[in-house]
Amino acid sequence: MIKKTRKTIVLLGTLDTKGIEIDYIREKVVERGHQAILVDVSMLNDPLIKPDIGWRQVLAESKTQVDELAHLKQEDRCLAMIDGAINVIQKLYYSGKLDGIISLGGSVGTSLAASVMRTLPLGIPKVIVSTVASGNVRHYVGATDIVMIPSVIDIWGLNHIAKRLLAEAAGAIVGMVEMDSGSLPSEKPLIAVSVRGVIPSCVSTVKRLLEVEGFEVVCFHAVGQGVAMEEWVEQGLFAGVLDLVPVELTEQLFGGIFSAGPHRLESAGRKGIPQLIVPGCIGFICFQREDDIPVALKDRKRRAHNPNLICVWPSKEEMTLVAKVMAEKLNKAIGPTAVIIPMKGFAGEGWDMDPETILAFTQTLTEHLKPEIEFIEVDAHINDTFFAEKVAALFIKLFHEFNRRRKALCKD
Secondary structure (H helix, E strand, C coil): CCCCCCCEEEEEECHHHHHHHHHHHHHHHHHCCCEEEEEECCCCCCCCCCCCECHHHHHHCCCCCHHHHCCCCHHHHHHHHHHHHHHHHHHHHHCCCCCEEEEEECHHHHHHHHHHHCCCCCCCCEEEEECCCCCCCHHHHCCCCCEEEECCCCCCCCCHHHHHHHHHHHHHHHHHHHCCCCCCCCCCCEEEEEECCCCHHHHHHHHHHHHHCCCEEEEEECCCCHHHHHHHHHCCCCCEEEECCCCHHHHHHHCCCCCCCCCCCCHHHHHCCCEEECCCCCCCEEECCHHHCCHHHCCCCEEEEECCEEEECCCHHHHHHHHHHHHHHHCCCCCCEEEEEECCCCCCCCCCCCHHHHHHHHHHHHHHCCCCCEEEEECCCCCCHHHHHHHHHHHHHHHHHHHHHHHHHHHC
């Protein structure tokens, strides 16, 4: 099969204010031998350069009429343009006219572009050059692979600094579309595994044993990437979940920076796929600075993980709450679910909770889980090879039993 060497890159932006800058990126894309399609999402004003798809054409794909736009508030205008732009971009993608997409802007342009890009599949190159990319960009990126490039200076005309930055952004999107790694689908069952670096032995051993068994393992760093894991499980991308590090639940309950939102530990149960839960690193609440730690947690044991991260230990009472919430979520599962506990420790050396808190968490969890959920205690530490082997064997058993039952039902 001959791969397409000339790619099509969509440039999305408000050409009434950012037309000159977007046109500069277009020039760089064309210089590299690729086609550029300019999509204008200006709101009412005429563009500074001629687009391939004008804002009126974009708006025509929304529920809003042109004569209505002038009477809307700024936020509603933006929402109308997002509505139309999503439809335009989807049509370009499904007709084979979008290999990658790039945009640039301030807060409005970034919000608009990100809303549109989030609707595109994983693996389609997505770049936003933004004046607001130096802060927390989670609400723009969400659970997608959007690449945010800080503009460093305001995007207001061309100068030698702006040209350098925009040329680098053009190089980024061009490099992405040229580097085709092949199709995303895998013939092997995809398994989502949550991880953190303080249990390296457990993660490495479990991953190796699953791969030997014929699974393809996708690891999610439990520092907020659980958002993507939950969303992709919901989309049906994964055949099972091995939640080694569900600590984002603790982060969510007590205001840590690595929360994955209120729906962590829910998608696998709702989809009915096999899931195995290990309370790895469950006793952490992370903050960037001392000043960020809430007053209620100021007197707690803590440890600096690096110059930009402080980990605070929850109390026994707080960990019993974590156990209750975890049980409540797992009890709603409609598929095979199991919990396995390493009774000698949940995290790496120097990172664990005290034995009394571990016991309180474990007892509370087992008391509140429904009887159908298999609950196993292992007299080992989470980083012991013996425990990792138990984890892998239990997950493999869950997975194969589930698939045997499913095949039997299909025959009936």
